[in-house]
Amino acid sequence: MTNPPASLPSPEGATVVGYVPDLYRLAAACDVAVVQGGLTTCMELTALRKPFVYVPLEHHFEQNVHVRARLDRYEAGRHLAYTDALDPGGLAEAIAKELAREVAYRPVETDGAERAARLLAELV
Incomplete structure (x- = not known):
């Protein structure tokens, strides 16, 4: 059984939540995110x-x-390695560094469905 969000510490200025439907909306509005590491x-x-x-x-x-x-x-x-995230100072430092870094990620491809359709069309 997991702990309900209200049972976890919530420092001033932070929000602790459980399951979030439409998580992408919250992500789009955030200044910085700390996440588990799932691909999606x-x-x-x-x-x-x-x-x-x-x-x-x-x-x-x-x-x-x-x-x-x-x-x-x-x-x-x-x-951030799991053991390093257990140290509040290490976690705070990683968050601060990420906030200060200019976001210059490579663009994410958005044409996956089109590419798949082309490949399937060749088989038909």
Whole structure:
């Protein structure tokens, strides 16, 4: 069972929430995001050109290898190891550095459906 958001510490100026429907809307309005490191969320932040710190789960292969490699290709986000994120000073420093960095991510491709349709059309 997970802890309800109200049971977690919420420093002044921060909002702690549980499940967020239409998360992309909140991401579009944020100044900086701190996220777990899932591919969809990280790529949405990349496409939105928002600064973010991602903290992959400690032994999660996809988040630590695949997601990190993809974000490195886009020059997006700031990786922070899970153990480093446990240190409030280390987390605060990563957030401050990401806020100060100029966002210059590579553009996210948006023509995936068109490319897939072309490939399928060749088979028909």
